[in-house]
Amino acid sequence: MKRAPAALTPFIRSDAVGAVLAELFLHPDEELTLSELGRRSSVSAPIVHREIGRLVESDVVVDRIEGRNRLVRANKSHPLYSLMSQLVLATYGPVPVVRELFGGIDSISELLIFGSWAARRAGITGPYPNDLDVLVVGDIPRRTLSEQAAVASERLNLAVNITRLAEDEWHAQSPAPFVATVRSRPMLDVLTGELRE
Template sequence: MQQPPPSIFPIFRSRITCAVLTHTYVGDTENSVGELAEAAETDSGTMAREVSRLEQAGVLSSRHVGRTKLVRANQTAPFYGPLRDLVTITLGPAQVLAEELSRLNGVEEAAVFGSWAARMRGEPGPAPVDIDLLVIGRPDRDDLHEATARARSRLAREVNTVVITRARWEANEDGFIRELHSRPQVPVPIPMGDGE
């Protein structure tokens, strides 16, 4: 059964399409079909069909290394630049923030919350104007400000950051923290070993 696309920007066909576009167009990375299936929380067969559909449309290109099919954005397509920008702005905040925050020390965990996360998790509502970022840890404030400024430039949206210590987050005692725990979040996938 096809799952509906997130309501963040409903021109995309499905949640799986959104995952493929995010992982291939944001940062221009190359991924195997298996990696894309894992990222989209689907099986390899379903992902292979989606990749094939997007290849036929000229959105993706692929190559084989042994028995592994590697997929990336089709950079020769005439719509490549505009589609990359659209995907980055509408679907890419978590990925863009991960790239920027991975350079920092003291970031233990991060997530997008607020209206953007709610739309990505399927809650109806107006398109978000800005991005709300939760950072758990003790990063240098100046470094964090510079990282979010770079993300803001790439996303063409304001990034509002809340920094909370691990102890305060886990205590979950005040109303604001309880509210954050109860609302939709989209994890920012900071690579292990970075931001420590």
Template sequence: MKMASPMLLPLLRSRSQGDILAVIMLDPQRERSLSEIAEETGTSVSTVVREVDRLEEGGLVATKRRGNTRLVRAVTDSVVYKPLADLLAVTFGPAAVLRKALAEVPGIERAFIYGSWAARYAQRAGPVPDDIDLLVIGEPDRHVLADAVAEAESVLRREVNVRRVSTQAWVAGNGSFKQTVLSRPVVDVIGTHHE
């Protein structure tokens, strides 16, 4: 079954293609193995291999072997790198960029994107959102969290609206906010959905 082009960037063939490109292009200093890219994007290794092969043929990524492992990195001196990275940052970037920014923030049990960006990611029609809604569950230090979010905002070029809820309040809560958020698409950034 052929998948529709992604709502976030209909120029691409698939959401997997956008996720793979975002992970590689928005963290260009890091070399990743094909299996790391597959894990980060929730995509099969065979899909990653196909996409990386295309990207390498087009001069957008470079690969090298370390033993049996094929490592991938963005080619940043290409004339198309900067415009492509800019486009990915405002379309597929939020999940990849926030995942990286929040990974080092202690006290986060779970974080996910909800609202209009998550809806577009789930193929619900509409324009690319102007901001990102992020729910953080846990007890992270407010200042450390704010610094991480500010770093992500500079890459994403848009505001990230953070709602912070303690783990206890989230687990105990059955209010309308929680019900509304969980009745619509969410995109996990830290932790996974168990509701």
């Protein structure tokens, strides 16, 4: 069954392109191989190859060959670079930003984006999200989560709300109403890039 395109913005042609652009535009000085770009964005190799070809042709992305690797990065000299960066950050930026800020914390077993942002990413239409809901499963001090949420909010220019659950609460056979509701709606696994619908 074909999934509906993401409803985060009508200006980016596909969810895969949005995810790829987020990885490139949020790290504009970093060159990535196509395989690393695919791993970070959770986009398959053939799609990464095809979309990078299109982005290079339009001069949004620049590439170079080093040995057997094709390295790509955002083209900061493109006339629309600043505007594209803002659009990509606002729409597809939450995944790489949340992954960078929370992904390295050892005691986190699951890191999920849920709520309206995840719904738009799953193709459910509606107004642009006015916040970002993040579920952290594990035993992490609330202070650490609060500090990282403040950094994420500032970088994304979007309120980031963190909900922390213990492993047994999240995996309970008879979950609390909040957990049951979150499980029944779209969520994006930040660590794997998997969209759960």
